[in-house]
Amino acid sequence: MYESLELLKEEIIGCKKCDLCKTRKNSVPGKGNKNAEVIFVGEAPGRTEDVNGEPFIGSAGKKLTTALENAGLTRDMVYITNIVKCRPPENRKPTEMETKQCQMYLKNEFSLIKPKIVCLLGNTAYKTILGGSEISKNHGKLVQKDGFSYFITFHPAAVIYNQKLVKDFENDIKKIVKLLKEK
């Protein structure tokens, strides 16, 4: 267990625990408010994130920012991270081994921030944390596990490819705000 997000970030930046360290340009630690009420968890950094070392700053990140703003939230109010902190080559899905090696960092982010809600963005986050599938059927649900409340929704990249999901995604983010007020 790390004492602070700063120490955790330093560890992630130098991490060589899995083979993704060989192909990454930069590790991408989570970023945001250390007192955030909600943490958003995506799959893995993409090309733009890999180059800059920051999560969700490409087109999917813009989609997420828009949905947050439409729900009355800003990026500064939340914390955003990924299941794995280094970009898989060609944006392939992280392997089970990579996910397992990186899991400890995510657990530390949860323990240090103690969010009211962890929002799982897309199938990889949903499957890794809750063992779930069929996000189109299960989005918008809140699931309790190991002392945390997990909210399920689409990955913003999926929303870019399928415009029909925009409304559902934006409504899900608004629902998070509503749930936070009730907690």
Ligand code: SF4
């Ligand atoms: S993906 Fe995670 S475990 Fe693998 S090198 Fe990057 S920080 Fe380390």
